[in-house]
Amino acid sequence: MDDLQHDYPWTKNPLVIGAPMRLIALAALATEISKAGGLGFIGAGSDTANLQSILEEVKRSIADAPNLKNVKDVLPVGVGFICWAGQKLLKEALPSIEKYRPAAVWLFAPREHEDLVRWSEEVRRVTQGKTKIWIQVGTVENAVEVTKSCQPDVLVVQGQDAGGHGLHKAAGIIALLPEVDDTITALCKTETIKKPALVAAGGIMDGRGAAAALTLGASGLVLGTRYLASPEANIAEGYRQAVVEATDGGQMTERTKLYDQLRGTTDWPDEYGGRGVLNESHTDAGKGMTFEENKRLYDEAMKTGDEGWGKNARLTTYAGTGVGLVREVKGAAAITEEMREDAKTILRSTSSKL
């Protein structure tokens, strides 16, 4: 039995993980993924206003799930926090974490590294270590720093292909994951600390990407963009269709601060940008339209509903470079199962051809 199946006993190998997409991955998506033998994360983001009600909804909706109803120690979903909001967010979140004991918290983008140490300690303290600590990194240096200071249970290694927020400057997981693995393995041996499990994020869209990530050293596979095209993702139908329609994701997406700014989110630290599908807002900004005018048109587009999304429209459509591989809407449970089974099949068939 793999370590991850030990910590999350309702899950199947290889572990398929739903990324904590803010405002998008709520109870419906996270629960459906866990029901299918994966681990779904709630995207709490930088705000806890709805966290308790979302966790309450999770609790209700797992009551009849054959693989989840007997999980007693923890609530069988995770919660992702965007940590630039600092200690205030930790203080607000801690009572819900203590009360519901999610299986894991996923920590990302602190302003101060020290905040991650505090988060790790406090979450472990209030849950007696039952809630596992996942920390997202995008560089080898950061993986080392985090492993030394927080001894996380899991490092989420995010490559440049990921949709939504990540480092402006980063390698893809093809190069990043093996280098993190080698470096962390050596570090943990020298310092005699337990090696965190590595899970990969960024560009994994189907069984091929999943199989690739496993050969690179991942124990789990994080999907964000792929789940956008599930009915359980809390997004407008226009957004979902824009994801299904986009192709050639290396060209038709870009990591930028523009899409955040148009939505009024201006707090991300400098080194992060949000990857999204190119659209009219982006084109107009490139042609020199003032931000004020772009924002005005954005706010107008918000009133048009589903028409507001698409390459010839204006609304923010966060998605990764693999968006061209998303060609249909499918239930989150089916995506989870398919990913797991296809990864196995592809590994077997690729191996047998050699």
Next chain:
Amino acid sequence: MDDLQHDYPWTKNPLVIGAPMRLIALAALATEISKAGGLGFIGAGSDTANLQSILEEVKRSIADAPNLKNVKDVLPVGVGFICWAGQKLLKEALPSIEKYRPAAVWLFAPREHEDLVRWSEEVRRVTQGKTKIWIQVGTVENAVEVTKSCQPDVLVVQGQDAGGHGLHKAAGIIALLPEVDDTITALCKTETIKKPALVAAGGIMDGRGAAAALTLGASGLVLGTRYLASPEANIAEGYRQAVVEATDGGQMTERTKLYDQLRGTTDWPDEYGGRGVLNESHTDAGKGMTFEENKRLYDEAMKTGDEGWGKNARLTTYAGTGVGLVREVKGAAAITEEMREDAKTILRSTSSKL
């Protein structure tokens, strides 16, 4: 038997390919890779001044190689051309291609798409189709265009992690390769043309990356950066050491035009940049140093020999984001064999754990 083993009968499965690094991959490197059952490419680049003498040297050095000496139809190495030099380069290169019949030509970065059509036709004509046509692409759209118009034998699918020259804006192969594969498969079916083999470039450093690329749909694995740390690469010892020493390649490399400009190469079309290790030239440019002063210091550094390379020095060190996985100098034959065997072992072991 795989198609590629049919076309290059001295090679073993999976096919390991030496990238045609200009000025770096000459007879020694290319021949050593082919001797080890791979396919080495000569980096002719945009210039044919030394091509005939290099091919002559290849011919001499394979005379005793057990797996190559009986290859009669072709010279068992390829030649890579950077096509922005246009028809003039084709005209200059054609006599050597006709005379030596390299196993393949690898075409990259034309100014006009039409040039690729002309190259493909002429090379096929003068070699009666014996020299195979490889064309490098970095987008799905370009893969479609090239497949329709040139019907190449091989598409080299390059992701953003690649060292040296590539598109400024690109996906990693984790997302790019499967999307190209699906799109080209559908296209070739509709248009009833033979599907080109896909080989992957960008971030493949060892058996893990090789195994990953195979699961993503590649039939062959292109290595550039990894071979820089072989004695057969035609680079200064200082360059080689800078490659061995660099770590955290997503952070410590960048795709830029600066390194080309400092070397006096200003002909690359706008959309291409050269990925190299960050150094003092880059830092100073970022701090606002004039290009003239930077170039003057660069030319001074050229006189210092091996001291000129390294993160605290100035000379251009093209390398990919996987540079941190290169930790020792090793013979090109050993790299080739290790890559092939490790890929198989990793696929088997990853598959058996599931």
